[in-house]
Amino acid sequence: MFMRLSAVLLAACTLAAAQSSTSLAPAQITHVITVSNNLTATNGSMVFSPQVVNASLHETVVFNFTEGTHSATQSTFAAPCLPAHVSNSSLNGFDTSLRPAGNGTAITQFVIVMNPDIVNDTLWFYDQATCGIGGVGVINAGNVTATWQPLDAFVRNALRLNGTGATSSAAPSSTGGSTSSGTGSGSSGGNSSGSGSSSGSTGAAPRLLAPVLALVPLILLGAALVL
Structure with missing residues (x-):
């Protein structure tokens, strides 16, 4: 009787332990990225x-x-400061839009769960307000298999393509390009053509007068013999 009761108690304890272990959710790791000024x-x-x-x-x-x-x-x-779907239509990336948090008075959160469809991807991201001065980041940069694309290169891309340095250097380049193009086909081309026409007419006169001038001595000699 005692042994039967012990067996029942042991079975009950085992069942309770099993239920307890299955009811506990596995520990989840959360990575917090603070977004601030x-x-x-x-x-x-x-x-x-x-x-x-x-x-x-x-x-x-x-x-x-x-x-x-x-x-x-x-x-x-390749395009640090553009939404993913703009540079790659096959990507439907996350976007929180601009969120005013004030000075800690309107704190909000945006959660991404690393599901199987994205866990093996590298998720580059940026801040719409500060991307041009390096406001960028990345999730799982090490998952790039073809080439190593570290964060510092991503930051350089943001500065080069969208930063103040890129703006100040790109603007004159762009303006210079259109000016150069316009000058080449318009002003410069016209001036060059005009100069060519002018020099052509000036050079034609000497060529026409050369045979006449060559005959002058012969004409004078003939006149002297007649006289």
Whole structure:
């Protein structure tokens, strides 16, 4: 009798333990990216802190908007400051749009779950307000298999294509290009053509007078013999 009761108690304890273990959710890892104002007006590297996150399957990435007005918008490595679908129509990237958080008075969060469809992708992202000064980041940069595309190269792309340096250097280049093109086909071409026409008419007169001048001595000699 005692042994039968012990067996029943042991079975009950085992069942309770099994139920308890199955009811507990597995521990989930959450990566928090704080989105706030950059420290200086010329450097956007502190908008996302941290800028680089490595997240595994079923882990979550939380963008925590705590200060200023910023966004977390997915892009591509080649076009850092454009939404992903603009440069690659096959990508339907995440986009929080600009979120005003004030000075911690309107904190909001945006959560990304690393599901199987994205966990093996590299997720480049940027802030619409500060991308041109380096307000960019990346999730799983190490998953790039074809070529290594580190964050610093991504930042350089953002500065080169959309930053103040790119704007100041690109504007004269663009203007110079159109001016050069216009000058070549218009002003320069016209001047060149006009100069050619002018020099052609000036050079034609000597060529026409040369035979006449060559006959002058003969005419004078003939006149002298007649006389």
